[in-house]
Amino acid sequence: MARAPAPALPPPPAASGLAWLRRRLFATWFDAIVTVLAGAALVWLLAALIDWAFLDAVWSAEMRERCRETAGACWAVIEARGRLILFGLYPHEAHWRSTLACLIVVATMVLSCLPAFWGMARLAGLWLAGFGGFVLMMHGGLFGLPVVTTEQWGGLSLTVFIFAAVVVLGMPMAVVLALARRARLPVVAGLAALIIDTVRGLPLLTILFAAAVVAPLALPDWAQGDKLGRVIVAFAVFYAAYQAEIIRAGLQSIPPGQEEAALALGMPWRSVVFDILLPQAFRNTLPATINQVVITFKETSIVTIIGFFEVTASASAAIGRGEWGAYYVEVYVFVALIYFVFVFGLSRYGAWLERRMRLIRG
Amino acid sequence: MLRMLRTRRSRGIIIQAALLAAVGALVAGMVLTARENLIAQGIATGFGFLDRSTGWPINVALIEVSDRSSYARMLLAGLLNTLHVGITGLAGATLVGLVVGMMRVSGNLVLEILGTAFVETFRNVPLILQVIFWYAVLTHLPPPRGAIDLLGVGFLSNRGLMLPMPDWSGTDLLLIAAALVAAVIAARRLGGERPLRAAALALAAVAALAVLLLFLGHDPARPLISLPQRQGLRFVGGLTVKPEFAALLTGIVIFGGAYVGEIVRAGFLSVDRGVLQAARALGLSGWQVYRLVHIPLAVRAMLPALANQYVWLMKATTLGVAIGYPDYFMVVSTAINQTGQTIELLLLLMGGFLVINYTLGGAMNWLNARLAIRGRN
Numbered sequence: 001m002a003r004a005p006a007p008a009l010p011p012p013p014a015a016s017g018l019a020w021l022r023r024r025l026f027a028t029w030f031d032a033i034v035t036v037l038a039g040a041a042l043v044w045l046l047a048a049l050i051d052w053a054f055l056d057a058v059w060s061a062e063m064r065e066r067c068r069e070t071a072g073a074c075w076a077v078i079e080a081r082g083r084l085i086l087f088g089l090y091p092h093e094a095h096w097r098s099t100l101a102c103l104i105v106v107a108t109m110v111l112s113c114l115p116a117f118w119g120m121a122r123l124a125g126l127w128l129a130g131f132g133g134f135v136l137m138m139h140g141g142l143f144g145l146p147v148v149t150t151e152q153w154g155g156l157s158l159t160v161f162i163f164a165a166v167v168v169l170g171m172p173m174a175v176v177l178a179l180a181r182r183a184r185l186p187v188v189a190g191l192a193a194l195i196i197d198t199v200r201g202l203p204l205l206t207i208l209f210a211a212a213v214v215a216p217l218a219l220p221d222w223a224q225g226d227k228l229g230r231v232i233v234a235f236a237v238f239y240a241a242y243q244a245e246i247i248r249a250g251l252q253s254i255p256p257g258q259e260e261a262a263l264a265l266g267m268p269w270r271s272v273v274f275d276i277l278l279p280q281a282f283r284n285t286l287p288a289t290i291n292q293v294v295i296t297f298k299e300t301s302i303v304t305i306i307g308f309f310e311v312t313a314s315a316s317a318a319i320g321r322g323e324w325g326a327y328y329v330e331v332y333v334f335v336a337l338i339y340f341v342f343v344f345g346l347s348r349y350g351a352w353l354e355r356r357m358r359l360i361r362g
Numbered sequence: 363m364l365r366m367l368r369t370r371r372s373r374g375i376i377i378q379a380a381l382l383a384a385v386g387a388l389v390a391g392m393v394l395t396a397r398e399n400l401i402a403q404g405i406a407t408g409f410g411f412l413d414r415s416t417g418w419p420i421n422v423a424l425i426e427v428s429d430r431s432s433y434a435r436m437l438l439a440g441l442l443n444t445l446h447v448g449i450t451g452l453a454g455a456t457l458v459g460l461v462v463g464m465m466r467v468s469g470n471l472v473l474e475i476l477g478t479a480f481v482e483t484f485r486n487v488p489l490i491l492q493v494i495f496w497y498a499v500l501t502h503l504p505p506p507r508g509a510i511d512l513l514g515v516g517f518l519s520n521r522g523l524m525l526p527m528p529d530w531s532g533t534d535l536l537l538i539a540a541a542l543v544a545a546v547i548a549a550r551r552l553g554g555e556r557p558l559r560a561a562a563l564a565l566a567a568v569a570a571l572a573v574l575l576l577f578l579g580h581d582p583a584r585p586l587i588s589l590p591q592r593q594g595l596r597f598v599g600g601l602t603v604k605p606e607f608a609a610l611l612t613g614i615v616i617f618g619g620a621y622v623g624e625i626v627r628a629g630f631l632s633v634d635r636g637v638l639q640a641a642r643a644l645g646l647s648g649w650q651v652y653r654l655v656h657i658p659l660a661v662r663a664m665l666p667a668l669a670n671q672y673v674w675l676m677k678a679t680t681l682g683v684a685i686g687y688p689d690y691f692m693v694v695s696t697a698i699n700q701t702g703q704t705i706e707l708l709l710l711l712m713g714g715f716l717v718i719n720y721t722l723g724g725a726m727n728w729l730n731a732r733l734a735i736r737g738r739n
Contacts, residue, residue: 024471031470038472187378191385201716203677205691213695214704217399218392301488305684312491319498328502332495336487343486 067327077327078334081318085335088154088309088317097145101137102157104130105164113349115356120274127168134161150228154309156338162232162300162310167293169236174243178281179273181248192244199241205302207234212306231303239296246288250281283357290350294343301339311335396705405702412437418696420688422604433697440693441714447607447689448676448718451614455675456668458615459622466623467630477623485620490681493613497685500605506596517590517597523608524590527601544568606687610679618675625671629664630656662733669726673719690714 026032056072060079067074078085083095090098108130111117117126138157141147153161180192199207211234216224224230254277262272282289304313315335319328400407412434419429423439424446431439465477484492501520504510509519517524590600633656641651680691694711698704 021471024469027469034470035472038470038476042472042476185374185378187382191381198712198716201673201719202712203680203691203715205680205683206711206715209691209695210708213698214708217704218396220391220395298486298488301490302681304490305681312488312494315491316494326502328495328498332491332498336491336495339488339491340486344482347486 073330073333074327075330077318077324077330081324081331082334084155084318085311085314085331086155088158088311088314089152090154090157091146091148091152094140094146094148097137097140097148098153098155098157101134102160104133104137105157105160109160109164127164131165131168150226153228155314156311158308159300159310162235162303162308163297165232166235166239166296166300169232170239170243170296173236173240174247175278177240177244178247178251181244182251195237196241196244199238200245204235204238204299205305207238208303208306210234228308231306231308235300235303239292242292243289246285246292247278247281249288250283250285251277253284254280286354286357287350290347290353294346294350297342297346298339311338400702400704403702407703407705409706411701411703411706414701416697416700418700420693421686422607422688433701436693437690437697437710440688440690443688443693444679444690444714445718447610447614447682447687448679451611451618451679452672452675454611454615455618455622458619459624459626462619462623463626463630466627481620481623483620484616485624489613489617489678490684492617493610493681494684496612497605497609500609506592509592509597515589516600517592519597520605521597521602522605523603524597525601525603526587526589528587541568541571544571606682606685609685610682610687613681614675614678617678618671621671622668625664625667626660628667629660632663633659662730662735665726665730665733669723669730672726673722676718676722677715 025035052072054072056070058066058070058072058074058076060076067076083092087095087098108126112123112126117123134157136142136145138153138161139148139150177192177196180188181196183189183192208231211230212227215230215234258276258280259272262276263269267276300310301312303310304316309317312335315331319325319331324331397407413432415430416433416436417429420427420436420439422443424442425435425439427436427439462477462480465473466481468474500522503518503520506517506519506521509517509524511517515526588599588601590597590602637659638651638656641655642648646654679689682689683692683695686692691711694707698707701707
């Protein structure tokens, strides 16, 4: 039985800004109720936040008596204890060195994010110079700078240094592990798989703890090195285990025909890997890589537990039990903002990179 | 020798043999050095120390432990603490994540803004900082004398959160179990044409029955629910949630919730719009499309990412050591400090976490395979 088609509906009206708002806010009566209730909560939250953080806040340490009276934030604590938060136990008169060292590493990070520096030799040279500058500034001992041992390093520059060192050391390790896991030699592949799966099954803290506390027992004196160095290497292995799986996924996403064709053309294996496979693997897994790097930045805070004075630990120290003890919220919010700025910057950079890659691919 | 290097096969064998020898030498060297160092410190290797009493207490435990408990029991208490906070945290994070994720795909602008603000705030700050922050908040609460009264049923003070707790005897529990079994059977029997309504009816009926049974068979001298009461400077009765546990749990639930929220959002967005439009075109109502098509497909898309997140959160429970929550890691590291049985305890520590995480990962894989749609991979 044939039925006549229903008459065609008129075209939907052109969407205006007002129609869009109405659809997003008051689509149904239920939506309208939700919008009003949630909107009231949002406005109330924002107002409370602005009151606390800005309008009722006390900004300068000279007026700290007012902190006890106001309901707002006492940012005076940041002025009074900011140096402790940012520099940890680093000697007071040498704070400029810590600042400079921190800036060197951040500048190196920013530079290596620029496409102009992408290339094995350039990146290696850049980071050698960056780390060299950092250690020279932080540790001293040359050019008349007094020596500051790693036990006294702390604050933001330690956080940034651990992060940069872990990623820079971990990335080549990850490439090696990923390639090894795909190798045709069963012992090589099995060993890589064992390392990757074991490390990924363990909490980072246990690995860092083993490196900091247990490793001196199992290593001869000449191989022990510095506690900070051991922790960074162990952290880098942890990062590499995760990054290796990301790279492996990227390698698997490349059609096998490309590798076969390149080998058939007589290209050497090294060139196949570094010029054909790895660039594509990195590009295909860029979001996951950025995500892992961001997680690593946040996880540097874990070294607090094994006795390093990076920015989280120095925040707790800055609060202490003394006169500023009551203003812990302000201190933690300040430190959270520091992390937020770095993490947010990294993820924005990742989004920009992704767009750029897509443009190149066309 | 040189000729052997020329063929690919023999070169592979030589490389692998060399690698094995190197790794073996490294491990053997480390074990021997460790042994030498331990002997120099006068520490006997082996697991005999597990039977010795510890001499130190822990402040939060599910089983009874004291400073006279053996190391084995103390380690068990730590492991149970890890599982306790981990499993509760996973459940809480999933709940928060579901709410936040659905807010972000709801289409309502205000809900989206609220959800996005939540995710961006709590995902971009390290978990350990959040845990320390919540601990500071909880320990800065007023002392028991000025405790915050939660509508008369609970109290919040710097000693923790006091909540009412069911105080049920063995008979009570048996009656409840019997009622639950009856509910399941009844729901299955009554479930016919309208399974949902029948199940709801059956459940309501049997819940009423359960309450009735409970009051009939209950010892009238004992209250069914024990309420916390203030007595001078402390509280008696009820359930006490220690600030260490509460702070770690809050941190894991909120941080994990932000991550799970993103997974939930991605899961909902991954469902092909064409499938949803097809369901609408077949005459399903909006709610039916949501319940029968959108949610089932979204959940399947979420599971692999969720499994990774669960394992990650389980490992994150070790951060409790920063605020003194005696999880497995904290108990093991204290034990290493006290006994010097480094190698054995490290093996127990890593073994424990590997078992927990592989069990969790295996369970999620099983669920994933069970739910997979036939004919798709």
